[in-house]
Amino acid sequence: MKILVTGGTGFIGSHTVVELQAIGSEVIIVDNLSNSNIAVLDNIEKISGIRPGFEQFDLADQALTANFFERNHGISGIIHFAAYKAVGESVDKPLHYYRNNLVSLMNILDGMLTHGITNVVFSSSCTVYGQPDELPVSEQSPIKPAFSPYGNTKQIAEEILHDTLHAYPQLRAIALRYFNPIGAHPSALIGELPLGIPNNLVPFITQTAIGKRQQLRVFGNDYNTPDGTAIRDYIHVVDLAKAHVVAINRMINQNMKKPLEMFNLGTGTGLSVLDVIKSFEKVSGQKLNYVIVDRRPGDVEKVWADTSFANNELGWKAKSTTDEMMLSAWNWEKALAVNEKSNS
Ligand code: UFG
Numbered sequence: 001m002k003i004l005v006t007g008g009t010g011f012i013g014s015h016t017v018v019e020l021q022a023i024g025s026e027v028i029i030v031d032n033l034s035n036s037n038i039a040v041l042d043n044i045e046k047i048s049g050i051r052p053g054f055e056q057f058d059l060a061d062q063a064l065t066a067n068f069f070e071r072n073h074g075i076s077g078i079i080h081f082a083a084y085k086a087v088g089e090s091v092d093k094p095l096h097y098y099r100n101n102l103v104s105l106m107n108i109l110d111g112m113l114t115h116g117i118t119n120v121v122f123s124s125s126c127t128v129y130g131q132p133d134e135l136p137v138s139e140q141s142p143i144k145p146a147f148s149p150y151g152n153t154k155q156i157a158e159e160i161l162h163d164t165l166h167a168y169p170q171l172r173a174i175a176l177r178y179f180n181p182i183g184a185h186p187s188a189l190i191g192e193l194p195l196g197i198p199n200n201l202v203p204f205i206t207q208t209a210i211g212k213r214q215q216l217r218v219f220g221n222d223y224n225t226p227d228g229t230a231i232r233d234y235i236h237v238v239d240l241a242k243a244h245v246v247a248i249n250r251m252i253n254q255n256m257k258k259p260l261e262m263f264n265l266g267t268g269t270g271l272s273v274l275d276v277i278k279s280f281e282k283v284s285g286q287k288l289n290y291v292i293v294d295r296r297p298g299d300v301e302k303v304w305a306d307t308s309f310a311n312n313e314l315g316w317k318a319k320s321t322t323d324e325m326m327l328s329a330w331n332w333e334k335a336l337a338v339n340e341k342s343n344s
Pocket of ligand 1: 126151179200216217218231
């Protein structure tokens with residue numbers, strides 16, 4: 001089967017491409033490379049032995065997207081990752097976020113309707129739950145007002161899917177609500193490639209340990225949690241990628257219970273920032289240089305997933321331990337350092 005993966009050179013996208021290729025799917029990637037690197041294609045090919053198809057353009061461009069669908073036939077399903085994802089940046093550039101994240105989804109849905117493509121998997125986020133009243137958070141938990149324009153794009157995108165599927169009953173969609181994806185492929189050939197200073201915890205930890213950053217700042221130790229630092233549900237990117245393969249197969253094999261389904265993708269375990277640091281120190285054998293500073297504005301205190309619906313319905317479960325996730329992230333950072341050295 002032929003699958004279009006938008007944002008397929010990005011962090012989660014590239015890992016998903018590899019898993020799709022492993023089950024024999026033909027993959028075509030569309031990415032504008034605004035937050036990724038063309039060299040990812042070489043590394044995907046090194047892992048799988050197959051170079052995915054690739055086109056570089058902006059899916060927020062209606063004419064270019066329509067033209068892509070005119071030229072590419074036989075697509076069985078779409079996995080739509082392409083989006084901006086930096087929470088803080090979205091506060092400063094809201095229109096940038098609304099335009100990119102929502103217009104691209106609408107252009108893709110237009111292409112699906114025009115060309116009879118019925119299946120789309122959408123990258124959503126646990127950010128749609130805000131700070132939940134009850135933990136763990138299940139798919140039935142209320143959607144809270146978004147904390148950021150980025151979070152709002154995920155909420156609105158789910159509404160766009162809901163309304164479009166209502167109007168066009170031939171369409172089906174699965175929204176996967178990711179918790180905190182971390183780690184890298186075991187080959188250390190693909191992983192997270194933050195542009196500039198990382199926003200997220202794990203790349204900041206590994207960059208500090210390798211010497212690219214001086215010190216990690218831990219944002220707040222006065223939360224209502226056992227050690228005072230904020231709690232998240234960290235999931236290995238390879239486990240997450242595998243869930244996309246299950247989701248696309250579920251649609252293509254017509255096993256869905258409703259035209260639009262939502263699933264939480266996490267491990268079900270909450271870890272504090274200090275837990276993550278401890279795991280890193282254990283697997284890397286080094287002490288991390290960190291300091292406790294004030295809370296980061298907009299951060300929720302604690303969130304972790306009730307994964308029972310995803311586990312039971314998809315027959316999928318996140319398998320990796322925290323140490324495995326942190327070791328893979330560290331191996332990836334070290335491999336990047338070796339590459340940078342040999343290129344300099
Ligand atoms: N943290 C630090 N220091 C850092 C970076 C992060 O202490 O340098 C802390 C944060 O305060 C938070 C935890 O580490 O408590 C995780 O932070 P991340 O930035 O890695 O992840 P977030 O949970 O803030 O954000 C992630 C995704 C978003 C998504 C959000 C939903 O990056 O796309 O989860 O909760 F919207």
